[in-house]
Amino acid sequence: MIRVQKEDFDPGAEIAGLTAGRRDVGGIASFVGLVRERAGDTLIRAMTLEHYPGMTERKLAEIDAEANRRWPLQGTLVIHRHGRLLPGERIVLVATASAHRAAALEACQFLIDWLKTKAPFWKHEETAEGGHWVEARAGDDEAERRWTGRQR
Amino acid sequence: MKLLYFAWLKTRIGMAEETATPPATVKTAGDLLDWLASRGPGYAAALTDRRVVRVAVNQEYVGFDHPLRPDDEVALFPPVTGG
Secondary structure (H helix, E strand, O other), X not given: OEEEEOOOOOHHHHHHHHXXXXXXXXXXXXXXXXXXXXXXXXXXXXXXXXXXXXXXXXXXXXXXXXXXXXXXXXXXXXXXEOEEEOOOOEEEEXXXXXXXXXXXXHHHHHHHHHHHHHOOEEEEEEEOOEEEEOOOOXXXXXXXHOOOOOOO | OEEXXXXXXXXXXXXXXXXXXOOOOOOEHXXXXXXXXXXXXXXXXXXXXXXXXXXXXXXXEEOOOOEOOOOOEEEEEOOOOOO
């Protein structure tokens, strides 16, 4: 399941909800992304996440379906926030449930790596000097490429 | 044709969306970028470096050689930075 929302989320409640009432899940892997206060030497006052309503949900659903195609998962959850966020606030949650840990852990990393290079979100940082759009990192493309051609 | 701009492309062009009727010579996404860049300094500044411009047509990523239709929704934006 995927969700794009302005509101905060409760990671514990969301993860518990992923497997509520089930007995076939062996493990859950999760990743929670937060707004970091520092980017190098620069102090971040706030971060605004812009997105492309419609396409964002579509790409997240595709990424979610691809994870479910590659690994035997019993549940997946991707929640991504948009709007203005302060340092320390949660941005994104990825959680994956599977019978065994390897599938859950790998699928969780796959989802966050792919999301970072495919889902249309853009970060704008506010600093003492004003504001600027965050540039994409080459490392994100490399992280995504690790999964390309790797089929299970 | 509905055009959408995001992140710094929106800032430089000065609007989030517009409806445009490109001339018949605009057949592909790349043609559209060339035509837009000729419309004013804001457009030109936004579209100077094509390596950092991504194009989505009807909410799917496409290459610059992708053919366009008059009723397409075309979005222009920089490489994504979510997560």
